[in-house]
Amino acid sequence: xDKVQLAGFVTGLAPYATVIQGKEFVEVxxxxxxxxxxxxxxxxxxxxxxxxxxxxxxxxxxTELGVIYHLRSTIHGHTIVVKVRIADRENPAVDSLCDVWPxxxxxxxxxxxxxxxxxxxxxxxxxxxxxxxxGYPLRKDYKDDINIVSK
Amino acid sequence: MxxxxxxxxSDDEEYVxxxxxxxxxxxxxxxLVVSLKGETVKRVEPHVGYIHRGxxxxxxNLTYPQIVHLTDRMDYLSAHINNEAFCLTVEKALEAxxxxxxxxxxxxxxxxxxxxxxxxxxxxFGMDLGGLTCFFYxxxxxxxxxxxxxxxxxxxMIVSYNTPGGLMNDIHPNFQKGVKDFIKYFRKKxxxxxxxxxxxVIFEQRTKNVGMVTRDxxxxxxxxxxxxRASGFSCDIRxxxxxxxxxxxxxxxxLYTEGDTYHRYKVRMDEMWESMNIIExxxxxxxxxxYSAKMKPVIKLPEGEYYQSVETARGELGVxxxxxxxxxxxxxKFRSPNFVHLAPLxxxxxxxxxxxxxxxxxxxxxxxxxIDR
Numbered sequence: 001x002d003k004v005q006l007a008g009f010v011t012g013l014a015p016y017a018t019v020i021q022g023k024e025f026v027e028v029x030x031x032x033x034x035x036x037x038x039x040x041x042x043x044x045x046x047x048x049x050x051x052x053x054x055x056x057x058x059x060x061x062x063t064e065l066g067v068i069y070h071l072r073s074t075i076h077g078h079t080i081v082v083k084v085r086i087a088d089r090e091n092p093a094v095d096s097l098c099d100v101w102p103x104x105x106x107x108x109x110x111x112x113x114x115x116x117x118x119x120x121x122x123x124x125x126x127x128x129x130x131x132x133x134x135g136y137p138l139r140k141d142y143k144d145d146i147n148i149v150s151k
Numbered sequence: 152m153x154x155x156x157x158x159x160x161s162d163d164e165e166y167v168x169x170x171x172x173x174x175x176x177x178x179x180x181x182x183l184v185v186s187l188k189g190e191t192v193k194r195v196e197p198h199v200g201y202i203h204r205g206x207x208x209x210x211x212n213l214t215y216p217q218i219v220h221l222t223d224r225m226d227y228l229s230a231h232i233n234n235e236a237f238c239l240t241v242e243k244a245l246e247a248x249x250x251x252x253x254x255x256x257x258x259x260x261x262x263x264x265x266x267x268x269x270x271x272x273x274x275x276f277g278m279d280l281g282g283l284t285c286f287f288y289x290x291x292x293x294x295x296x297x298x299x300x301x302x303x304x305x306x307x308m309i310v311s312y313n314t315p316g317g318l319m320n321d322i323h324p325n326f327q328k329g330v331k332d333f334i335k336y337f338r339k340k341x342x343x344x345x346x347x348x349x350x351x352v353i354f355e356q357r358t359k360n361v362g363m364v365t366r367d368x369x370x371x372x373x374x375x376x377x378x379x380r381a382s383g384f385s386c387d388i389r390x391x392x393x394x395x396x397x398x399x400x401x402x403x404x405x406l407y408t409e410g411d412t413y414h415r416y417k418v419r420m421d422e423m424w425e426s427m428n429i430i431e432x433x434x435x436x437x438x439x440x441x442y443s444a445k446m447k448p449v450i451k452l453p454e455g456e457y458y459q460s461v462e463t464a465r466g467e468l469g470v471x472x473x474x475x476x477x478x479x480x481x482x483x484k485f486r487s488p489n490f491v492h493l494a495p496l497x498x499x500x501x502x503x504x505x506x507x508x509x510x511x512x513x514x515x516x517x518x519x520x521x522i523d524r
Contacts, residue, residue: 051371055486070471101373130200
């Protein structure tokens, strides 16, 4: 499938999500509560077959937090980018995808550590690099008084 | 600490030891909390962050040409490939036309980087398993590549030779001769590596059928590079999504299906031969032309998201840049292979002996700054 067909196919697969054709990849934006079921669909459907989680990025869009997943299919070779936006900055939470792709475990711990996004259902959600006295340094409103890196 | 110990023990007869943060076999400050029953590993819990520098945060206050210099400091044994990955992402965003000469030189240097990284892997892996001679052989030959780097790039390990749009300088007049001499030399020396270690009975007993990973596990856990390919997962970015001059060369993707420590070692040994083949195809054909495309003095990426992955000596390095149109990126994420390989260490080493843990973590070829970033 080329990108246009793939975008159409994903729209049919997940009508609740917003699918756009990005410059390079098909980009899907999905609500946090639908993320897990959609991830399962993308992995298990034999036409998308996204069995490889290549990158997981925690994001801060100032008004909302979020996670970007780069999913690749080792069978078809295509990449699908899934974005989830979380409006609640105080208590951001999204479903963990560790049961879909076990490799998400450390990525999610990193996102939790640096951005404070909670992953519901994660087997071992603890801070990874920093200890609990730190804030969440990758958030845009993080103030570092010692090194004065705030813009 | 006490809480951690409680967490990792499941049985009264188990006890916990700390391997690291200072341990000769971890090659850096990696702490593995290991739960043991007798000599059998029950659970491994990695503790990282001892040298976390917050590179992803630092990038948000730097310009794109400045960030290139931070990328060397992640996986310092693949320094050139990291530079290249970042530059390729910036160039993709700018849709810049890169001169052919740059592509060729980058590819040659990437492959030299791969060889020297695998040489150091071989050297330290042998040393971890008790063969100290390997260390001297490996470092002796690696020095020859570092000399080539020094001559052309100015740096030995931390080269920073790439810049968005091309290279910092043109190659040194001796570059081609130096590389050809090295390949001639190393083609003679590489069989010695095999004679010294590969067929050794003690070595084989310590590595064969140890730390098994199936193909499905490799895909599910995101293991790439020599680790994934030893399990039969065809994941070579150079083949599947060629960048620079990889589409102009013929080479074989090394694949084994056994998925044990020995075959992770074998993949790297075979890759050194393939890297030499790639270099030989390119070294005499470096096109004339400028060594860098014309770039604006201040690089601003158009608003958007850009992802590029390359094959480092350890696996897939992904660079993800989110730009809001300024001279600094809005967010940069590095998907580093070692970080991904650390998570399944527990899965791979369960049920094996504590001494095997050294072999298994050695075969994953950890570079700690790449985990911590």
